[in-house]
Amino acid sequence: MAEAQQDSVIRRKIAAARAQMAEGGPGADRGWRLALARAARDRLGLPLEVTALAMQRASLAELLELPPHQALIAVLQGPAEGMGLLILSPPVLAAMIEAQTLGKVATAPLSSRKPTRTDAAMVAPMLDAALEELEEALAQEADLHWAGGFRYASFLDDPRPLGLLLEDIDYRVMTADLSLGLGARQGALLLALPAEGKGTMPTAATVAGPDAAAQSGQVFAQALAAQVDAVTCVLDAVVSRVSLPLARVMALKVGEVIALPRAAIDRISFEGLDGRALAEGRLGQNRGMRAIRLAGSDGAAPRSAAATSGALAEPLRQTG
Structure with missing residues (x-):
């Protein structure tokens, strides 16, 4: 009887630990900010700053209401045939295209047009680089289980087919407000991934105490400072x-x-x-x-x- 009670207690503790890991912490928020900035800098030569970032859970029906008008919708493929989305609002897409075609971000008003396959091909390497940076940043974070392993697969210029393309499940949505080209353009970028992750589990270093968390934060700050100091400034x-x-x-x-x-x-x-x-x-x-x-x-x-x-x-x- 005593052994059965002890086994029950152990099972409850394990279940609680798993639930805590599945919910995640600040890892994805912090990692996504840094991943976007690095990918834009390295792939496009584009200064990018995340001015705000919000995380939420959304049903499929709620997710279908989020894409802005004439946004580029990048369909992502992930672990266990999971699918996600990266949605670029028109100002964000325009800034990324201008950085590659003009060498800088223009300030002229945007023309009204649908995104094209050429647009998608031009931004896909940057999107993959950002997703890869995010995965590396979460190597020892609980959020790796749902945010890791996704890459660009295809694109849509209309959100209507998404209802048939995506699973009817809950999604974790990170909405990043971006400033691009030192404020030349501002817009939103949305990352939506299945809430119940099917990817790689983080290493045991994820379950760490306050001292380890503080040390990790200090290391991150030092690494970020080193990256900023090493940025090339073109005059x-x-x-x-x-x-x-x-x-x-x-x-x-x-x-x-x-x-x-x-x-x-x-x-x-x-x-x-x-x-x-x-x-x-x-x-x-x-x-x-x-x-x-x-x-x-x-x-x-x-x-x-x-x-x-x-x-x-x-x-x-x-x-x-």
Whole structure:
């Protein structure tokens, strides 16, 4: 009798532990934020920030009401033939396409159009990279059981077939509000996966005490800081900008001369990826190479340029 009671107690504890692991913790929230930012940076060269992220459970009927108008719906394939969705609102899709075709995110109003198969092919590698980053981040988290193992399979431009395509079960939905291209566009991205996971179970390190959780958080913060410090910052030195009619541009020939009326070697503009002017400088030479000396508002070198003073120690000589 005593042995039976003890066995019953053990079974209840095991069931409670499994339920706690199935529910998960902050792992998916934190991991998805970082996964999206890394994938956008590495695959698209696109600055992406998750400004807000909400998690909820939704039935299939509720899920079918979530896709925005003219959103790109990426269908995901996962463990045990499970299916999920990644839904990109039009501003998010536009920013990802512009980053690849224009080299930066435009600020012009969006045109009303349905997403195409070409759009899906252009963003699919980034989506797979984000899902892979999420899976790696959750290697020792309870959320790995339901969030791991999914990859891009196909796309839809209309949510109506989803009712026949997806299982009539509950889904975990993570809605991320995104700022793309340093605020050039804002939009939502939704990740919906089966609530009852069928993927890999996390390792035993998931069941850890407060000390281990604190240590894990510290390691994560240090790793994030290292990633931020290692990010490549691209600056363009712009001599001048000129606007021409499209017909004139199409008619340009080799040898033609384009006048730059506002160009000046002492007014070189440093611009970021979004086209914002960050600093001005003067064109010259340093050790036989073209160089630019940064100037403050009063013409003196700014304090922020002190770190480069060694490389620009020699006076810059004006070039023709």
